[in-house]
Amino acid sequence: MHHLTKTDFKYYLDCPESIWLLKNKPDVYPKGEFSLFTEKLIKEGYEVEAYAKKLFTNGLDLPEYGSPTQTQKALTDTYNVYFQPSFNTNKDVFARIDILERLADGTWHIYEVKSSTSIKKDRKHRHIEDACFQKYVLTECGYVVSKVSIIHLNKEYIKKGAIIPNELLEIIDITDDVDTIYSSVVNEINSASNFINKEIINETVCSCTHKTRSNHCDAFRYFNTTIPDYSIYEISRISAKKVGLLADNEQLAIIDIPPEFELNVNQQTQVESVRQEQPIINQANIKRELDKLKFPLHFIDYETYASAIPRLDGLSPHKHVTFQVSIHTLTEDGSLTHYEFLLDEMKMPIDMLQTMQDFTGLTGTFISWHASFEISRNKDLIEWLPQFTNYLTYINEHTFDLETIFKKDYIDYRFHGSSSIKKVLPVICPHLSYSELDVYNGTMALDTWGRMVLDPNFNEDIETTKINLLEYCKLDTMAMVEIYKFLIDCI
Ligand code: SF4
DSSP states (O other), rough: OOOOOHHHHHHHHHHHHHHHHHOOTTSSOOOOOOOHOOOHHHHHHHHHHHHHHHOSSEEOOOOOOOOOHHHHHSSSTTTEEEOOOOOEOOOOOOOOEEEEETTTTEEEEEEEEEESSSSOOOOTTTHHHHHHHHHHHHHHTTTOOEEEEEEEEETTTOSSSSSOHHEEEEEEEEEEHHHHHHHHHHHHHHHHHHHHHHHHOOOOOGGGGGGGGGGOTHHHHHHHHOOSSBBBBGGGGHHHHHHHHHHTTOOEEEEEEEETTTOOHHHHHHHHHHTTTTTEEEEHHHHHHHOOOOOEEEEEEEEEOOOOOOOOOTTTTOOOEEEEEEEEETTSSSEEEEEEEEEEESOOOOHHHHEEEEEESOOSSSSSTHHHHHHHHHHHHHHHHHGGHHHHHHHHEEEEEEEGHHHHEEEGGGGOOOOOOOHHHHHOTTTOSSTOOOOOOTHHHHHHHHHHHHHOOOSSSSSHHHHHHHHHHHHHHHHHHHHHHHHHHHH
């Protein structure tokens, strides 16, 4: 019999087939990336929990992977609060509770700790269902649960000196929310338990044929082996309704979409690009956009570090510290110069902004990819370092987002419906590649830098690490320069 954990249950609520495959055929379940980002979230969860524990006195720390038997032995009258106790029902439904408190009347209070700044009820988080699951397991094991709370970060908290746990965290009573959906969640838990223990299910199709790409899990192609290349799921921002209509008619390849099928202009352009097997370029629009840019052109990219627990005074939970910048500046006569800066400790980027301002001045146009990110970082920096308000306001008011061209005026079927620079670059400039780099995406940069400046046990060569980080950011801005030049040649 497979046991059911809270994580399994959340997977089940998302998709029964996917968790069945993971439980019953782990060897064939496609290995999605257990991404650095997920790892970071888990580490952050532990960190928030460590502060949550400080809200309680006289608590007993149970072993991190301790068993329900160990918990049972530990639940004596000596302590009223237990960290990480675990429980298993006779139907093999397993829960590890973040914090469990015995109340004066002998009943129990469950606390679930979250690294978010609010209670999230959406499909990805399901905080209330989570809490119901914990209550169910405890109840089945014979404990009376009279109260359930969520402890989450306080988004208004601003670090000033040492972290103050009861200001950093908020405790929200969710007993009523849990009670409202408890019986339906219990039914779902029973269904989940039965489903994962089925010996066979239909493995030749799954319901995501009728859903958009963002709903698909790593097992999509396992369950749907006949999905063609350049499928309807790649069509940019296509609605679930339209995917459903096409799937009903078994028109799963983009080239099978009937000409009269209603799509917006960008989507039609994408279809046309697949049909013609070539890019569809609106030269007049591109020219109009690029003609607006004022030289010198500063191609700019930031790398940032965000953490649930603020690391610097003045910061709130989950704020981004900009630790690196690369700028390639192109003048009208074609000369190209480069500026870069990498912080080597966790601090505000004052020196970075000063030297960056010396390099660019308040001149020309700043160009980035997905510019809303850089613009938001500049707004944060203005708040924390008001001495740079003029400069950062100038940048934000003179920023052009190069990605917009690839959302509507340059559509190539080989981008597979994406306008990410990682998809565009290999098609437009195949001579430039991220694949040779040791640090090759933003999450890796964040993780590497975070470990380098915060982890006392960091055992990689610091100089090599810095070079790897600089090379990555430099390629991002060099890529934009090359893409810009390519577009100029097109028009
Ligand atoms: S692709 Fe969708 S329906 Fe298919 S197994 Fe994954 S989540 Fe479930």
